[in-house]
Amino acid sequence: MPASLRTRLFLDHLAILVLGMGLAALLSWRAVERLYIDSQRENLLAQAQQTAAALQGRPLPGSASEAYSQSSNALPGIHTRVLGDQGAVIVDFSPTGASAASVQVPPAENSSFTTPEELLQRSEIALALQGQSATAVRRVATAHNRSVLYAAAPITGEGGTVAGLVYLAMPLPAAGLPASLLLELGGATLAAVVMAVAAGALLSRRITRPVDRIARAAAGVSAGELDQHVSAESGLRELNGLGQAFNRMTESLRQAEQAKNSFIADVTHELRTPLTVIKGTIETLEDGALFDTGARGPLLASMQRETDRLIRLVNDLLVLIRADAGTLNMRIQLLDLAGVAGARAQHFASLAARRQVRFDVQVEGNDAKAFVLADADRLSQVLDNLLDNALRYSPDGSTVLVEIRREGDECDCAVSDCGPGIAEEHLPLIFERFYRADASRTRQSGGAGLGLAIARSLIQAQGGHIHAEPHPGGGTTLHFVLPASGDCHATD
DSSP: OOOOHHHHHHHHHHHHHHHHHHHHHHHHHHHHHHHHHHHHHHHHHHHHHHHHHHHTTSOOOSOTTOOEEOGGGGSSSOEEEEEETTSOEEEEEOOOSTTGGGSOOOOOOSSSEEOHHHHHTSHHHHHHHTTOOEEEEEEOOSSSOOEEEEEEEEEEOGGGOEEEEEEEEEEOOTTSSOHHHHHHHHHHHHHHHHHHHHHHHHHHHHHHHHHHHHHHHHHHHHTTOTTOOOOOOSSOHHHHHHHHHHHHHHHHHHHHHHHHHHHHHHHHHHHHHHHHHHHHHHHHHHTTGGGOHHHHHHHHHHHHHHHHHHHHHHHHHHHHHHHHHTOOOOOOEEEEHHHHHHHHHHHTHHHHHHTTOEEEEEESSTTEEEEEEEOHHHHHHHHHHHHHHHHHHSOTTOEEEEEEEEETTEEEEEEEOOSSOOOGGGGGGTTSTTOOSSTTOOHHHHOSSOHHHHHHHHHHHTTOEEEEEEOTTSOEEEEEEEEEEEEEEEEO
């Protein structure tokens, strides 16, 4: 079973902290140990120098032939040896008093005696005989194998010569540091570990709590509860972004759900109207109108109109569904946009002539053709929708203007009418399905409200875009833009 995010974060955080603290503890140990030894060097060297200063100018007792013995180092305390210039023991200051007994001294060296020649080979003694105080740490080869700190200070005689030296020996703790300091370091390390564990638990909880809320909200969304909302104020930028993205997603899902419900309601309403008319006509015919030749004709004509309307609505819905699914069969080819626009305008010419409305197709440039990459059938369908809308709202005796011009690597086609126009607040919505800017329009005069939605879907499927512009003096211009092939204009 995989571990939870909180457990994984906690363990990873703890591992990183332990590794970092271990490295820091090792470096701190070495640094503290060096500081401790340096301080002991200074203290022991100061004692040696103080003793040597007290003996300056005085005759040194003792025999120059007496060999240096470290066997007395087995006794507690700091052991002082005053040596002659040849390394012989001159004076032995044995420690006395309780204060001296407080320092543990290591056992004697393997050899009970050290000859003057061997003693003079030690670096601190050699430097002291040259008039320079010095210290050294040397490991004594005993059963305990402990280190000993030595300090040597010269005793100046008459004429500034070195008459002897003070030699002090002090054992160092076996662990490198005193037990009290070890306890303090251990306590600090333990406190740091406890704090690290607590910090890891709090951090993992702080990170995973918003993630848990988002996970629960996502489970609610998957169950159909689209009103889920999570807080985007976790204090962490990434989690805030995740919460905001989730809220945007749920808002988009709610809007999509509302649009779907509205679409289903509109489709149901649009389908119900012609079906109701057809059903009523059939019932009228069944009640005897079928044999009434005078009444039968108008009833059958009405049934035909509603059937045609029903077929158009179903076909329009199929186009929209296929466009949404990206399954429209598009045959993109090089087309003369001006030629297609002229042909579709000619198709509406007979209807326009009844109201004395004229179509005027203009191309930027003289005797030019506008070539675009598009599907012939879908492009004709778009133009039919735009021209039909323009004709429906154009006043009698007016002109519907179709202008085609080059704009960079695209060709723009603008269809303008002189009708009442569309209010600016309605412009962003006229391409939505079943939307009618004029609520008073009937379905017979205004259609189902799918024409511009289909036009937008078809233009987008061909790599273009479409938008509307109002005219201050009245009327509306609908623009659609398609990719041009090479030069948008080509003369005959």
